[in-house]
Amino acid sequence: MEFIDNQTIVNHYDFAKLIDRLQAAFAESEIQVPMRHHHDFINPGHDDSTLLLMPAFEPGKETGVKMVTVFPDNGRYQLPSIQGLYLLFDGQKGYCKKVFDAKAITVFRTAATSAMASRLLSRDNSESLMMVGTGALSPMLIRAHATVRPIKQVYIWGRHASRAQAVKQSLADLKLEIQVVSSIEQGIALADIVSCATLSKTPLIKGEYLKPGQHIDMVGAYRPDMREADDNCLKRSVIFVDHYAGATKETGDIAIPLQKGIITRKDLKADLFELCRGQKSGRDNVAEITFFKSVGHALEDLVAAQLIDKLIEKKI
Template identity: 30%
Template sequence: MGGTGDDLSGLLVLGGDEVHARLSYEAAIPAVREAMIALSDGRVRQLLRSFIGLGEGRTFAIMPAALSERGVFGAKLISVFKHADGSKAHEGLVMLFDPESGAPICLADAGAITAIRTAAASAVATEALARPDADTLAILGTGLQAKAHALAIAKTRRLREIRIWGRAADRAETLAAEVWGETGVVARAAALPEALDGADMICTVTSAVDPVLEAGMVSPGAHVNIVGSSGPAQAEIAGDLVAAGRFIVDHREHVLAHGGEFLRAKAAGLVDDSHIAAEIGEVLAGARPGRTDEREITLYKSLGHAAQDLAVAAWLYQNVTGRTL
């Protein structure tokens, strides 16, 4: 805990190392699951993310939310900067406020929270949408989210094999060795066609601006998490795959405004707004169906939301202080 003045004397400050030390996927997954149900059933109030461009490959975003009328509220302030090697860094803060006094009570490293809660959200979606017998995971990308997704999904699925593809083969090899060592699941680097051949579950966690995955590359019955693209100018999957799959989103309003894959497919006349089959919170709550048959391709578009960040920050605050919010 820390603070710089009387008004901030009770402020809990959590750096990235402490977030990673305390926040396990076992803790994050149920917190994110409940946050997504609450987002879909109206217990969360949040605004569209606000973006300020800071030049090529540089963005500052503000994401506010309130978890319920009398629950915790706050915001994430984050910068997303693209590095020379194509990777992206998420840096910022999650600020949590007390629901009774209105005072700020927790300030946490947003990069660390984002890394964990994003993968936790994909694990939740995969558990809900992938076939019950799905056991082969393909990960497209070699950054922080690639590893996080392997670790998180291994917590909710009994995996037989993890295949990792990246433009830099050596990074894919290194990541595969790390994932195998930490999960105990056979993990190997693979060329893109080999990684996708018969894969039951696919995560796109790249920094690609244009699609790396098309409909003809995905096996019938597969589930795809579309995660790496976070704005309207980026698309990791092609319009033909958007149109071919059952398209489920984390939040309808945000995807209609910022979901690059959906917006490109819509602009091409391949889909209209009715193609969004459900929000994942509706599926989790049983209000709408997820997968409808074994050969259906299910798609989960993840943009990430302040509701997830605040739910995880609230868990961290309670874990550290013992105080229930």
């Protein structure tokens, strides 16, 4: 059994290939995905923590399961908030082929999924990106979005300017104009695409900040008590989600407005399955504000692990 660490994944990932494979998988894949296990538990002296178990099966090919913990306070220990393992099994004989660093797989597939959604929802000529948040996902989200749109300018905001500068420095190899901004409102005013990846419990993206034609990519707020967008943001937007079952229950960005009657289930225009299959349309005009909420789906993890496996083995 081989362990694939973070650096090996970083050395082999390919956003263009994964984005295409994810879109094909959402459109036509036979991958079977049970509802994930989501267990919140008390962590004395810290914010509540979470254990996630996410299985997926592609009959006759591979089976995979991700086991991760989410400890929101890990920044105080210089540790990532998301840690865990991804196990990839042979689909016919059941043996474990490889064990991956789940954090790296999660970052890779989450960023690729956001970029895939942007390819379906943002304006083709989107050239500027606002990144809210400075965690491990932030530089990968910027790289992924720049894969599908002609991004030239990037604006970064974080609670700590030094971390925003670190994200900027990590992207030095890209031919982008990157600026750290002092406020979220300032960055949104300049951006065609706004991506937000935080663990905030209070809204950061406010509807009053938005302008016609923007695409809003909401990646954080993975628990029902977390929110990155306020009610006005949702009311001004056309709403899309990665999958209905998770989005309506697991994230406060959707669950709280539904409970308050700010939006209804009918206000969720489409999920990724419907978009990728062409069953529902994405952006209808250049003035719409499109809002995509990602909570994560085990299909994405399995597709990412399969791709990394093949890239390492040089089978593609």
